[in-house]
Amino acid sequence: MLSFNNVTTLNEFIIGRQSEFPYAKGELSRLLSHIGIAAKIVHREVNKAGLVDILGEAGQVNIQGESQKKLDVFADEHFIGALKASGECCGIASEENQDIITFEEELANDGKYIVTMDPLDGSSNIDVNVSIGTIFAIYRRLSPVGHKAKIDDFLQKGTKQVAAGYVIYGSSTMMVYTTGRGVNGFTLDPSIGEFCLSHRDITTPHSGTIYSVNEGNYFKFPEGVKKYIKYCQENDTETKRPYTSRYIGSLVADFHRNLLKGGIFLYPSTASYTDGKLRLLYECNPIAFLAEQSGGKATDGKGNRILDIKPESLHQRVPFYVGSRQMVNQAEEFIKKYDSNLD
Ligand code: AHG
Ligand code: MN
Numbered sequence: 292m293l294s295f296n297n298v299t300t301l302n303e304f305i306i307g308r309q310s311e312f313p314y315a316k317g318e319l320s321r322l323l324s325h326i327g328i329a330a331k332i333v334h335r336e337v338n339k340a341g342l343v344d345i346l347g348e349a350g351q352v353n354i355q356g357e358s359q360k361k362l363d364v365f366a367d368e369h370f371i372g373a374l375k376a377s378g379e380c381c382g383i384a385s386e387e388n389q390d391i392i393t394f395e396e397e398l399a400n401d402g403k404y405i406v407t408m409d410p411l412d413g414s415s416n417i418d419v420n421v422s423i424g425t426i427f428a429i430y431r432r433l434s435p436v437g438h439k440a441k442i443d444d445f446l447q448k449g450t451k452q453v454a455a456g457y458v459i460y461g462s463s464t465m466m467v468y469t470t471g472r473g474v475n476g477f478t479l480d481p482s483i484g485e486f487c488l489s490h491r492d493i494t495t496p497h498s499g500t501i502y503s504v505n506e507g508n509y510f511k512f513p514e515g516v517k518k519y520i521k522y523c524q525e526n527d528t529e530t531k532r533p534y535t536s537r538y539i540g541s542l543v544a545d546f547h548r549n550l551l552k553g554g555i556f557l558y559p560s561t562a563s564y565t566d567g568k569l570r571l572l573y574e575c576n577p578i579a580f581l582a583e584q585s586g587g588k589a590t591d592g593k594g595n596r597i598l599d600i601k602p603e604s605l606h607q608r609v610p611f612y613v614g615s616r617q618m619v620n621q622a623e624e625f626i627k628k629y630d631s632n633l634d
């Protein structure tokens with residue numbers, strides 16, 4: 292693989308890995324490179340957010356009924372623009388848009404791939420200088436090339452993902468992605484404007500000591516989840532409990548920390564959100580793919596692998612348990628024991 296002064300850039304890495312897919316003609320590489328470009332543009336905007344009049348509500352309400360921030364709109368537009376410009380993407384499903392996005396241009400309709408994305412994840416953290424992210428998943432289209440993408444292209448199981456990843460706009464900006472051959476992380480060096488390979492072949496610890504959950508919802512959680520949280524808080528030196536509680540409120544940032552350090556993130560069903568809050572297509576599936584590729588696990592808490600769930604709608608929600616394999620198994624044991632009546 293090409294490298295200069297021991298630095299491997301994202302583009303060099305993507306091109307170097309292309310030979311692992313003997314039938315690939317560079318389309319996926321081009322798509323991933325364009326995502327990298329959009330990430331740099333959003334990074335630039337995130338970093339000047341405190342300096343210019345970009346903070347605050349954009350005055351619109353997205354289809355989830357949540358108020359949209361200006362950066363959500365900015366990120367959405369730039370990722371859509373980059374994907375379209377790549378010529379490899381014929382359709383997009385985004386958190387910020389009710390319906391799938393298709394294109395009139397022949398170039399785009401000749402694209403073999405569709406993308407699902409959460410352009411700005413953790414948007415409640417924008418105004419307070421806390422880490423936010425972008426999540427994406429890439430699938431091969433099912434509909435014939437040369438035509439507009441169809442809804443069925445997007446309702447594929449997570450196991451069909453060709454690639455998935457996230458960008459975290461944190462104390463540094465990173466892109467972490469997988470094409471099903473392990474997980475690699477790239478840190479943006481702003482001085483040269485390049486993502487540089489910094490975390491090669493990430494493996495997540497089998498177990499950990501961090502649990503991440505919005506405990507404000509405690510009384511709305513199923514009994515098994517309440518019992519598991521109490522288990523995390525109990526004193527037991529052998530199992531290194533009590534665990535440490537860490538919750539940022541940006542899935543990308545919470546997952547990224549636990550991926551590297553070992554831990555569990557959970558967003559269970561609650562009395563108000565019976566399917567949890569997080570969205571299957573552009574939050575849970577890509578994160579689950581990364582989790583599994585790093586040696587971790589992702590389920591709905593009821594023994595179902597996230598990647599095996601057949602989506603029925605674009606903005607479908609699902610309870611989400613993800614992280615170190617042993618911790619996810621343990622949480623599921625509690626749910627099985629105390630919530631056997633959950634369907
Ligand atoms: P988004 O900003 O894309 O709407 O996502 C927010 C999500 C996710 O990032 C985070 O894990 C979760 O919402 C936090 O929800 P609570 O505030 O209910 O804990
Ligand atoms: Mn999100």
Ligand code: MN
Nearest residue numbers: 386409411412
């Ligand atoms: Mn979002």
